[in-house]
Every structure is written in C-alpha cells, then in structure tokens.
Amino acid sequence: xxxxxxxxxxxxxxxxxxxxxxxxxxxxxxxxxxxxxxxxxxxxxxxxxxxxxx
Numbered sequence: 001x002x003x004x005x006x007x008x009x010x011x012x013x014x015x016x017x018x019x020x021x022x023x024x025x026x027x028x029x030x031x032x033x034x035x036x037x038x039x040x041x042x043x044x045x046x047x048x049x050x051x052x053x054x
Contacts, residue, residue: 015052024046025046028046032046
C-alpha cells in the first residue's frame with residue numbers, strides 16, 4: 001500500500017490584549033518551544049501584523 005504524505009496547515013488569527021503585547025513572546029515561549037520539538041513539525045511562528053501596532 002502506498003503511503004501519501006499529509007500536510008496539515010493551521011492558521012489562527014487573534015488579537016493580543018494591549019497590556020500583554022510587550023510580554024507576549026515570553027508568555028508563549030514554553031508552548032512555542034514544545035510545539036517546535038514535536039516530530040514532523042516544520043515550523044511554528046508568531047507573526048505580527050503591521051496593521052495592529054499595539
């Protein structure tokens with residue numbers, strides 16, 4: 001039986017509260033690092049829109 005590689009791409013958009021914007025990356029560091037270590041993970045990023053400059 002031929003196995004077909006599967007890619008799952010998940011994009012989530014949300015607004016970080018203004019009072020957390022400066023500490024956001026520190027707050028999610030553990031989640032970010034553990035997600036990046038998962039087998040098969042290709043990337044995990046936290047982009048920030050230039051339209052929302054909190």
